[in-house]
Amino acid sequence: MQNLWDISPPVAPGSPVFPGDTPYQQQWTASISPACPVNVSALTLSPHVGAHADAPLHYDPQGQAIGAVDLSPYLGPCRVIHCIGRGPLVLWEHLAHAVQDLPPHLPPRVLVRTYQHMPVDRWDGDLAAYAPDTVERLAALGVTLIGIDTASIDPADSKTLDSHQTIRRLNLRVLENLVLDDVPEGDYELIALPLKLMTADASPVRAVLRSL
Structure with missing residues (x-):
């Protein structure tokens, strides 16, 4: 029985980013040679490349930077719920099968799988996102962190970022x-x-899941 799942996509040149965002780039600033004992590189990338945690600052001009947020939401019991290929928005009806009728309904963290195979090598402009009402209902059940296997909890073309504003x-x-x-x-x-x-x-x- 597997007891550790690496749920982070590979990060390398060519890793997909939102159109216009900064892609991953790496340059070698030092290389092992008779004059140098080590390899050293310099990285240029958006902090949204690969698996990532958005800070409140991402969607709130007065929000905290990521280095200032409490770490406790990112560590602890969670539930993975499958709603593969259900449409552009994750609705409550897609999650209800994995929510118990009696308390405790859910762990404080919920991760949603929408892809049969997550496209780690290409940008998907038709990504699935959370419906704001779904976020509201998860929060009402005590959920403090939501996750998804797409690049955003809002549709890629959203200008209002309703689900981001809900988590704010x-x-x-x-x-x-x-x-x-x-x-x-x-x-x-x-x-x-x-x-x-x-x-x-x-x-x-570097997101991982461990069996309980």
């Missing part, structure tokens, strides 16, 4: 670009800590 109002945290292809529906321990980037609007994470 309800003080939820979010993980995006997760790879849940091989993860059975069920409960796990989530470990997905953001870097302590004190002025950044997001942070890459």
Whole structure:
């Protein structure tokens, strides 16, 4: 029985980003040679490349940078729920089968799988997103972090970012670009800590799930 799932996509040149965002680039600033004992590189990338945690600063001009947020939402029990190919928005009816009728309804963290195979090598402008009402209902059940296997909890062409504004109002945290292809529906321990980037609007994470 597998007890650890790496749910982070590979990050390398060519990793997909939102159109107009900064792609991953790497340059070598030092190379092992008779005059140098080490390899050293310089990275240029958007903090939204690969699996990442959005900071409140990403969708609120007065919000916290990612290095200032509490880490507790990114570590602990979570539930993976499958709603593969259900449409452009994750509706409550897509999740209801995985929510118990009696308390406790859910762990504090919910990750949603929408892809049969997450496109780790290309941009998907038709990505699935959370409906704001679904976020509201999850929060009402005590959920403090939501995650998804797409690049955003809002539709790619949204200008109002209604689900981001819902998590802002309800003080939820979010993980995006997760790879849940091989993860059975069920409960796990989530470990997905953001870097302590004190002025950044997001942070890459190495997201993993561990069996309980």
